[in-house]
Amino acid sequence: MAFQHPSFGNISDDRVIIFDTTLRDGEQSPGFSMNLEEKLRMAHALSNLGVDVIEAGFPVASKDDFESVRRIAEEVRGSVICGLARSGGKRDIESCGEALKGAERARIHNFISTSPLHMKYKLRMEPETVLEIIASGNQKARQYTDDVEWSAEDGSRTEPDFLCRCVEIAIKNGATTINIPDTVGFATPEEMRRIFAMLIERVPGADQVIFSSHNHNDLGLAVANTLASVEGGARQIECTINGIGERAGNAALEEITMALRTRHDQYGKVTGIDTPKLLSVSRMLATITGFDVQPNKAIVGRNAFAHESGIHQDGILKNAATYEIMTPESVGWNKTSLVMGKHSGRAAFKDKLAQLGYPPLEDEALNAAFARFKDLADSKKIVFDEDIRALVDDESRDHDR
Numbered sequence: 001m002a003f004q005h006p007s008f009g010n011i012s013d014d015r016v017i018i019f020d021t022t023l024r025d026g027e028q029s030p031g032f033s034m035n036l037e038e039k040l041r042m043a044h045a046l047s048n049l050g051v052d053v054i055e056a057g058f059p060v061a062s063k064d065d066f067e068s069v070r071r072i073a074e075e076v077r078g079s080v081i082c083g084l085a086r087s088g089g090k091r092d093i094e095s096c097g098e099a100l101k102g103a104e105r106a107r108i109h110n111f112i113s114t115s116p117l118h119m120k121y122k123l124r125m126e127p128e129t130v131l132e133i134i135a136s137g138n139q140k141a142r143q144y145t146d147d148v149e150w151s152a153e154d155g156s157r158t159e160p161d162f163l164c165r166c167v168e169i170a171i172k173n174g175a176t177t178i179n180i181p182d183t184v185g186f187a188t189p190e191e192m193r194r195i196f197a198m199l200i201e202r203v204p205g206a207d208q209v210i211f212s213s214h215n216h217n218d219l220g221l222a223v224a225n226t227l228a229s230v231e232g233g234a235r236q237i238e239c240t241i242n243g244i245g246e247r248a249g250n251a252a253l254e255e256i257t258m259a260l261r262t263r264h265d266q267y268g269k270v271t272g273i274d275t276p277k278l279l280s281v282s283r284m285l286a287t288i289t290g291f292d293v294q295p296n297k298a299i300v301g302r303n304a305f306a307h308e309s310g311i312h313q314d315g316i317l318k319n320a321a322t323y324e325i326m327t328p329e330s331v332g333w334n335k336t337s338l339v340m341g342k343h344s345g346r347a348a349f350k351d352k353l354a355q356l357g358y359p360p361l362e363d364e365a366l367n368a369a370f371a372r373f374k375d376l377a378d379s380k381k382i383v384f385d386e387d388i389r390a391l392v393d394d395e396s397r398d399h400d401r
């Protein structure tokens with residue numbers, strides 16, 4: 001019998017669920033905290049973007065966290081609203097259930113560490129106790145909602161046989177999504193792919209749940225690890241806008257979405273993300289947090305569709321596909337930008353003059369203006385439209401004298 005997800009029903013094989021944790025894992029990074037009104041704005045924007053599950057916060061962590069999960073659950077429609085809880089926390093699951101009461105569709109996400117290192121030093125618990133907590137945590141969560149996610153914290157560093165036992169117990173006790181985090185960003189893509197393939201092959205009941213991948217970026221591998229997990233059979237991806245999150249961050253939603261879309265030939269998966277909205281949601285988060293993305297950030301950085309070298313500009317003017325693998329419009333930019341600088345060529349300069357409304361110049365006048373532009377570009381990082389206007393106007397005044 002095909003698996004019926006409690007929130008999404010019969011999900012087609014090629015569909016990947018996007019679980020956004022900007023408001024929980026993202027907000028946990030130093031300096032990125034948001035107030036209630038900012039979280040509500042972000043949650044509405046995420047739902048409008050087509051995010052399937054919004055992790056709105058960790059209700060037991062503070063009064064403010066509880067209140068923001070409660071308000072998001074009451075006001076935001078379209079996405080599943082999720083709250084985080086420790087599987088064995090004293091009041092975590094109750095608090096989560098309470099905060100999510102008003103949601104159209106609610107998910108409780110409970111977690112406990114499963115790696116030898118975390119069990120011994122952080123939890124100070126025997127593996128058998130961890131197994132008991134997994135069972136009781138998932139049972140308890142099911143009392144509030146049919147949509148229960150369980151995470152093996154530090155899952156990528158967990159001993160494989162034990163991880164299989166944990167997952168089996170989580171499924172038997174009501175989890176409908178199983179998330180394997182690479183909590184410390186240590187895994188490689190091939191390791192993540194193998195973990196999912198192993199769990200899906202070995203764990204009884206694996207065909208009755210959705211497997212999910214959650215990757216941190218300590219080695220800059222979060223997006224690669226996420227994509228490899230999809231190849232291994234993960235069908236939910238956990239990510240954040242602009243890749244914000246603990247330490248070096250989480251896998252970036254905009255990068256994963258566009259990698260799946262641009263390389264559909266490789267992954268064969270689709271998401272529900274309305275990609276032309278990616279840039280505006282990225283900008284909204286940057287404005288709220290006060291942290292802009294770096295200029296060379298994939299998809300949403302200001303240089304992502306900007307070209308300065310003469311050879312590239314010439315190629316772009318002939319056919320944009322020469323140097324662009326997706327259109328700027330597909331992720332929310334107005335158009336490609338040909339940045340005028342010392343690497344720009346004559347073709348881009350001529351194109352720029354036409355854009356600025358100048359009639360075509362005779363060859364001689366164009367050569368003279370281009371030579372002045374090059375001199376100016378040598379002394380300036382970026383040559384702005386006003387600089388070009390000034391030098392062409394000067395050139396024609398000199399010519400008229």
Ligand code: KIV
Nearest residue numbers: 111151153154181183
């Ligand atoms: O990175 C992690 O392990 C987490 C879990 C709580 C899912 O964020």
Ligand code: ZN
Nearest residue numbers: 025181183214
């Ligand atoms: Zn995390």
